[in-house]
Amino acid sequence: xxxxxxxxxxxxxxxxxxxxxxxxxxxxxxxxxxxxxxxxxxxxxxxxxxxxxxxxxxxxxxxxxxxxxxxxxxxxxxxxxxxxxxxxxxxxxxxxxxxxxxxxxxxxxxxxxxxxxxxxxxxxxxxxxxxxxxxxxxxxxxxxxxxxxxxxxxxxxxxxxxxxxxxxxxxxxxxxxxxxxxxxxxxxxxxxxxxxxxxxxxxxxxxxxxxxxxxxxxxxxxxxxxxxxxxxxxxxxxxxxxxxxxxxxxxxxxxxxxxxxxxxxxxxxxxxxxxxxxxxxxxxxxx
Numbered sequence: 085x086x087x088x089x090x091x092x093x094x095x096x097x098x099x100x101x102x103x104x105x106x107x108x109x110x111x112x113x114x115x116x117x118x119x120x121x122x123x124x125x126x127x128x129x130x131x132x133x134x135x136x137x138x139x140x141x142x143x144x145x146x147x148x149x150x151x152x153x154x155x156x157x158x159x160x161x162x163x164x165x166x167x168x169x170x171x172x173x174x175x176x177x178x179x180x181x182x183x184x185x186x187x188x189x190x191x192x193x194x195x196x197x198x199x200x201x202x203x204x205x206x207x208x209x210x211x212x213x214x215x216x217x218x219x220x221x222x223x224x225x226x227x228x229x230x231x232x233x234x235x236x237x238x239x240x241x242x243x244x245x246x247x248x249x250x251x252x253x254x255x256x257x258x259x260x261x262x263x264x265x266x267x268x269x270x271x272x273x274x275x276x277x278x279x280x281x282x283x284x285x286x287x288x289x290x291x292x293x294x295x296x297x298x299x300x301x302x303x304x305x306x307x308x309x310x311x312x313x314x315x316x317x318x319x320x321x322x323x324x325x326x327x328x329x330x331x332x333x334x335x336x337x338x339x340x341x342x343x344x345x346x347x348x349x350x351x352x353x354x355x356x357x358x359x360x361x362x363x364x365x366x367x368x369x370x371x
Contacts, residue, residue, distance in 0.1 A: 086331040089333040090324055091110055091352050094344040097316035097337040101144035104335070108147045110223070110311035113302050113323055115158035115294065116141075131164055135178050136170040141316065142179050148314065152223045154306045155184070155216040158192065158298075166204065174210065179216060187222075188215040190277040192298065197283065213279070228304040242327055267325040321347025 093100050116138065119131035129137050145155055153267060159175075161168045176186055192214040197209040281297045298321060309331040316325040318336030319341050327334035328351065338344040 088328055088331055089330050090270055090319070091333075091335045092318070092324065092344065092348055093335065093337045094339075094341065094353065095337065096339050098144075100337045101141070101148065101316060104144075104148045104314075106147050107150050107184055108312060109314045110153045111156070111303065111306045112145055112149060112153070112314045112316070113156040113299050114315045115315065115319075116317045118160065118365055119162050119169065129162055130163065131171045133170040135175045138175060139182060143182060145314075145316065146218065146352055149218055150311065151219050152221065153218065154187075154222055154224075154302075156302050156306075157216065158211055158212040158294075160208070160211040163205070173252040176214065183218070185218065185220065187220075189213070190279060193278055193280045195280055195282045198237060210280070217273050220323045222306075223308075223312045224306060224336065225308070226274055226305065229275055229301060230247075231275045250340065294319075294322040296322055296326050299326045300330065303327055307332055310323075318347055319343050321350055325350055 116128065117130050119134045138286040149155060159172055161170070161172045163169070180186055192213050194209050196212065197207055200207045211327045279298070279301060281295050281301075283295060299313075299315075303326060307313060310334050313323065313332050314333040314336075315334070316337045318324060318338040321336055321338075324334045324336040324347065336347060338347060
C-alpha cells in the first residue's frame with residue numbers, strides 16, 4: 085500500500101500538539117504517564133496535580149480531533165495511602181466541563197497480569213479504556229470487530245422453544261427485548277466492552293508497552309484506510325507501527341529520546357518493508 089504517512093515528533097506533547105491542524109485527526113489513542121510514574125520523562129505527576137497537568141493536553145486534543153473522531157484514553161488510578169486515588173474520576177468530570185462527551189468506558193482485562201500479594205487488595209488485572217467524543221454522532225464500524233458467536237449457539241439455536249421465536253419483552257419495561265431466533269444462521273456477534281488481551285512481553289526496552297492488539301482493535305473499529313491516528317505519548321511507537329501496517333496515516337509524539345529513536349528504528353525497519361513508499365518525518369535523532 086502506498087502513500088501512508090507516519091510522522092514521528094520528538095518533544096513534549098504539551099508544546100508539539102500546538103503545531104497540529106485543528107479538526108485533522110480521526111482517532112487519538114494513548115496511555116499517558118500515570119500519576120507519580122515515569123518521573124524521568126515528565127518529572128512525576130503528583131496524583132493531586134494530575135487533572136491540572138492533563139487538562140491543557142486534553143484541550144489541544146479536543147482541538148485537533150475531527151468532529152466525528154474519537155479519543156481513547158488508557159488510564160488507571162493508583163493506590164495512595166491504602167485507597168484508590170480519585171484523579172481519574174476527577175479528570176473525567178473536568179474533561180466533560182471542557183467540552184468532551186464521555187461516551188463509553190471499556191475495560192482491558194490483562195490476561196497475563198503479573199502475580200503479587202498485598203495485605204488489603206488483589207493484583208491489578210484490568211485498566212480503563214475511556215472513550216471521549218466531540219459529538220454524539222461519530223464514526224464507528226462495529227462489523228469490523230465482531231467475534232465468533234461461541235459454543236452456546238450450537239445447543240441453544242438447534243432446539244428453539246416457542247418463546248425463543250417471539251420477542252422476549254424487557255423485564256424493566258424499556259420496550260427493548262430479545263428474540264433468540266434472530267441469531268439462527270449467524271456465526272458472529274458484536275463484542276462486549278471488555279477486551280481480553282495479554283500485556284506486551286516482546287519489547288523489553290520500554291516499561292509500559294501496549295499490546296499491538298489493543299490499538300489494532302480500536303483502529304479497526306473507529307477508522308478507515310487513509311484516516312489519521314495520533315498517539316501524543318508514543319513511547320516505543322506501538323500505535324504508529326500498527327496504524328502503518330493497517331494503512332492509516334499516523335502521528336506520534338514522544339518526549340524521551342531513547343524511546344523516540346526506538347520507535348523511529350522500528351517504523352523504518354518494519355514500515356518501509358510493508359508499505360512503500362512510506363514518508364517518515366522526524367526530528368534529528370537524539371544521541
